[in-house]
Amino acid sequence: AQSVTQPDIHITVSEGASLELRCNYSYGATPYLFWYVQSPGQGLQLLLKYFSGDTLVQGIKGFEAEFKRSQSSFNLRKPSVHWSDAAEYFCAVGAAGNTPLVFGKGTRLSVIA
Amino acid sequence: KAGVTQTPRYLIKTRGQQVTLSCSPISGHRSVSWYQQTPGQGLQFLFEYFSETQRNKGNFPGRFSGRQFSNSRSEMNVSTLELGDSALYLCASSLSTGIYNEQFFGPGTRLTVL
Numbered sequence: 001a002q003s004v005t006q007p008d009i010h011i012t013v014s015e016g017a018s019l020e021l022r023c024n025y026s027y028g029a030t031p032y033l034f035w036y037v038q039s040p041g042q043g044l045q046l047l048l049k050y051f052s053g054d055t056l057v058q059g060i061k062g063f064e065a066e067f068k069r070s071q072s073s074f075n076l077r078k079p080s081v082h083w084s085d086a087a088e089y090f091c092a093v094g095a096a097g098n099t100p101l102v103f104g105k106g107t108r109l110s111v112i113a
Numbered sequence: 114k115a116g117v118t119q120t121p122r123y124l125i126k127t128r129g130q131q132v133t134l135s136c137s138p139i140s141g142h143r144s145v146s147w148y149q150q151t152p153g154q155g156l157q158f159l160f161e162y163f164s165e166t167q168r169n170k171g172n173f174p175g176r177f178s179g180r181q182f183s184n185s186r187s188e189m190n191v192s193t194l195e196l197g198d199s200a201l202y203l204c205a206s207s208l209s210t211g212i213y214n215e216q217f218f219g220p221g222t223r224l225t226v227l
Contacts, residue, residue, distance in 0.1 A: 032212050043117065043203055043218030044156075051213075090156065094212045100146065100169050101216075105155035 002027040002093045006104035013081050014112055021076040021107050023091030032094040033074040034101065035065055039087045047089075050074065061085070086111045114139060117206050117219035125225045131192040134222045138185050138206030144168075145187040146216060147179060150201040159202075162187055163210040191224075199226045 003026040013019055025031055032051050036044040048059025055067040065076045074091060091104040118137040126132050138145050146169075147159040158171040162181035179189040185206075191198055201223050205216035 036218075041220065043205075043220045045218070046215055049215075096212060098168060098211055100158040100161060100171065102158075103148075103156040 002031065002095060002099075002102045004091050004093050004102055004104035006089075006091055006107050008107045009105075010108045010110065012110040012112060015083050016080050019076075019078045019081045019085070019109070021089050021091075021109070023074045023076065023104060024072050025074060025091070025093045026072065027093055027095065029095065031074075032096070033065075033067060034092040034094070035059065035063070035074075035076050036090045036092065036103075037061075037087050038090065038106075044090065047076070081109075081111055083111045083113070085109060117204055117217055119202075119204050119219040119222050121222060122220065123223045123225075125227060126194050127227050128194055128196060130194050131190060132194060132224060133188055133190045134202055134204075134224070136187045136189075136204030136206075136219060138187070138204075139217055142206035142208055142217070143185050144207045144210045144214065145181055145185065146205045146207075147187070147189050148203040148205065149173075150203055150221070151199075156203070159189065161210065168210055194226045196226050198224065200224060 005024045034049045035047040050067045088106045090106045092101040094101045120135045144163045146161040148156045161169040165181045176192045181187045201221040203221045205218045207214035207216045
C-alpha cells in the first residue's frame, strides 16, 4: 500500500524568499505523484503531477517539483514566494488502475512580509 | 463552466443524529469521490462512485454510505453521528475513473457534531 509523509507541519517564509516543501512516499512500484494546494475555505486545487518522463515537472502558479526515485521524494519548490501562496499544501501518491489517492497530512505555509 | 458544488456548506448536528451531504459535479463528469478531512488524520478517502456504482471504498464504518444518481450528483449519508465525525467533507469530480483523470474538488461541507 502507498503512504506519504510530509515532515513539516508548518513552515514560515518571508515574501520573496524561496520555498521547498518536502514529500516522501512509500510505494513498491512506479508512483503517480501529485501536489495540491488548499486555500482557507476552499477545496483542493491541483498544482502539478508526475506520471513518468522528465523528473522535473512544472506546475501552475510558478511551482515546480522534482521526482527523485533514489530518495523516494517529490519535493515542491518555488523560487520566490508571494503572500498569496499562504495556504496548506498536500502531497499525494496514486497507483495505476482504480486505487484511490493517498494524501499526506499537509504542510501549512505562512508568508510574512 | 461551474465548479463542483457542495451543499450545505456548514452543518451542526448532535450525537446520534444522521446527516446527508450533497455534491453536484462539474457538468460532464461522471465520477465522484468523497474525502473526510480532519486536523489529525488529514484527508482520508471515503468512497468513489462512477455511473451510479460504487467503485472504491475506504476504511470507514458502515455508518458512512453514499450513492450517485443518474445525473452524476452524489450524496453521502452518515448515520448515528459521533463526535469524531466532525470534519470537513470534500467531494471531488472527474470525467472518468482512474489515476489519469484529474479530480476537481469542491469547497467542502463543514460538519460539526455536538
